[in-house]
Amino acid sequence: MLERIRIVLVNTSHPGNIGAAARAMKTMGLNDLCLVDPAAFPDPEASARASGAEDLLTGARVVGTLTEAVADAVWVVGTSARLRAIRWPLLEPRACAARALTEAGQGPVAVVFGRERSGLTNEELDLCHALVSIPANPDYASLNLAQAVQILSYELRTRWLGEGALAQQSPEHPPATAQEMEGLYAHLEQTLYELEFINPEQPGQMMRRLRRLFTRARPDKNEVNILRGILSAAQAKAGTGA
Structure with a gap:
């Protein structure tokens, strides 16, 4: 380990x-x-x-x-x-x-x-x-x-x-990696800007607080994909998605 x-x-x-x-x-x-x-x-x-x-x-x-x-x-x-x-x-x-x-x-x-x-x-x-x-x-x-x-x-x-050198586990739902979480945060921030939920000139602490929220939640890989799908749907509905 x-x-x-x-x-x-x-x-x-x-x-x-x-x-x-x-x-x-x-x-x-x-x-x-x-x-x-x-x-x-x-x-x-x-x-x-x-x-x-x-x-x-x-x-x-x-x-x-x-x-x-x-x-x-x-x-x-x-x-x-x-x-x-x-x-x-x-x-x-x-x-x-x-x-x-x-x-x-x-x-x-x-x-x-x-x-x-x-x-x-x-x-x-x-x-x-x-x-x-x-x-x-x-x-x-x-x-x-x-x-x-x-x-x-x-x-x-x-x-x-x-702990007696615990054996490595293969989780049923692997947690998201840091790289995958950074992709989610970038997608979330872009969506919030496009929806005008965040003022680009006064972003404040919003994204840092959202990061802490997701850090506590610890989404797995599948959950991150679901969240990004929701963000893409929101962008499409608002006519802002690529």
């Missing part, structure tokens, strides 16, 4: 942190590393800090956007230490590990770590089903990237061992 857990590092500025994160992953049996627009990679500093986990660096997938990194994932969790205007479901590491392994029974799961200084943007968090926050000392909550990866990797391995 651990092979279905993907660690995603977004726009990492220091290559040494990539190597240290790879080392943290390998010690806990994780091997799927994806890098989103790293500042410098490959890099000798990354290899030096990997200290025996160079194979993870060699096999790492490098992409330009978080959307690409999580396209096939059925569940995406982002790390965050900041409160947000619109609240995402918030988990502690142990609960996150339990949920991640449950979701991994249905397909790939992505655990996303943001930039060293600023974390993940709200737009990137829109791609996440939940957030995970490490309950560090509030007076000095200064974990570096590799430490955060180590903590979550440890919790994942501990949970996996405790």
Whole structure:
């Protein structure tokens, strides 16, 4: 099951942190590393800090956007230490590990770590089903990237061992992937603009709130197709569809 857990590092500025994160992953049996627009990679500093986990660096997938990194994932969790205007479901590491392994029974799961200084943007968090926050000392909550990866990797391995390496499941109704959900959101937003439900000049928080609604609902692939069929019918009825 651990092979279905993907660690995603977004726009990492220091290559040494990539190597240290790879080392943290390998010690806990994780091997799927994806890098989103790293500042410098490959890099000798990354290899030096990997200290025996160079194979993870060699096999790492490098992409330009978080959307690409999580396209096939059925569940995406982002790390965050900041409160947000619109609240995402918030988990502690142990609960996150339990949920991640449950979701991994249905397909790939992505655990996303943001930039060293600023974390993940709200737009990137829109791609996440939940957030995970490490309950560090509030007076000095200064974990570096590799430490955060180590903590979550440890919790994942501990949970996996405790569950006796559960067999992978083949769900009757597979959940929609992140890519399929993004297609739904784009279709929904376009339809709402065409129906003049959203003012393009003052969109406000409408789409972000709708994203949270569908994230809670967790539609499967068939349900997403039904919803998009409804949107297409609404466009046709209004005379706006292609």
